[in-house]
Amino acid sequence: MSKIAVITDSNSGVTQAQAKELGLFVVPMPFMINEEDYFEDINLTQEQFYEKLEGDANVSTSQPSPDSLMTLWDKVLQDYDQIIYIPMSSGLSGSCQSAHMIAEEEYEGKVFVVDNQRISVTQRQSALDAKAMVDAGLSAEEVVDKLMKCKFESSIYIMLDTLYYLKKGGRITPAAAALGTLLRLKPVLQIQGEKLDAFAKARTSSQGKTIMINAIKADIENRFGGFEAKDFNIAIAYSKDLAAAEEWKKEAEAAFPGVDIHMDPLSLSVSCHIGPGALALAISRKVHF
Known part of the structure; x- marks a missing residue:
């Protein structure tokens, strides 16, 4: 049976510390604040974010770079056979489409990207559901299928x-x-x-x-x-x-x-x-x- 990892991004609300407790992996979302790069829960806390936002800083969101995604996927695949990646909704960011392209071109059969239109607490729940299904012995394809069947629910x-x-x-x-x-x-x-x-x-x-x-x-x-x-x-x-x-x-x-x-x-x-x-x-x- 394949050993499957579940990865989401920090839009899910899952912190790096919580991810370790839950058996998940989290991609930190990048931000540009006054022309400087920040990464959520790495060098940008919730408190720092609101301090800058309310200070009228120029805050913009970005998406994980292909290199950062591939670096994490490669690292995780040293210990796992396959990855289920649950990013934020494709309707709210281009990061999902980018991840799909990378997975199809470079990680066929190894990385499965789930575009089930979730963000925040609903994205977190999808990651937890995926982990529970993996732990129950479902294949990566079966997990993706079940998540996609209820994507709009x-x-x-x-x-x-x-x-x-x-x-x-x-x-x-x-x-x-x-x-x-x-x-x-x-x-x-x-x-x-x-x-x-x-x-x-x-x-x-x-x-x-x-x-x-x-x-x-x-x-x-x-x-x-x-x-x-x-x-x-x-x-x-x-x-x-x-x-x-x-x-x-x-x-x-x-x-x-x-x-x-x-x-x-x-x-x-x-x-x-x-x-x-x-x-x-x-x-x-x-x-x-």
Whole structure:
């Protein structure tokens, strides 16, 4: 039986230390900040990132270089026969397509790239699912097939605290940002499938939380077999404000009693576009094997 390694990237929220505990490998995502190169969880912590972001630094995301990917894959393949690589959604970055090309050209039959449209806590869950399937004895092809069959069966709803970073990134017009700020709107965005899209507008944080909870309940009822099926994973994510996130987790646990809810910081690749103070609620279908 082949010895299979599971690799994801730091957009999953899995840190280098956690990866060792979980039996995973993590590719650090690169950032360019004021013309300097940084790598998430290597020489860029969550705290340093938000300090630079709020200091109005010029922050941009990048993708792992082909050389850095191949160096890691080669190192892992010294101890493993095959690799399952789960990068962030191809709809949010070109890194997935680049990894596909490298795998097809240089690592045929050895590296399998999974484009199952995940990021942050849902990407983390996919990595954990893959590791569990590998440990259960499934082949790399079987693991990839199961992950791809449920690729669109996840959602993340994110309530923003500020419109400043959407405006700065050109994702909304200055006029729309000014009006939203004047009306104190709390936009709720959605990541479902390939894109980060507008979902709803709330006037208060409380209303925004209700919108997210109701959206998840609708997903459970309409996409995941109903409340009794327990056929889903729910997670909390946030940007910077841990105290607000912990309170949000309590509210989510009250809304979904009996469900074990995981909490992680949002991916920095998402946070650089939405800023600090965001709260998110995510769901994904459980993988059965």
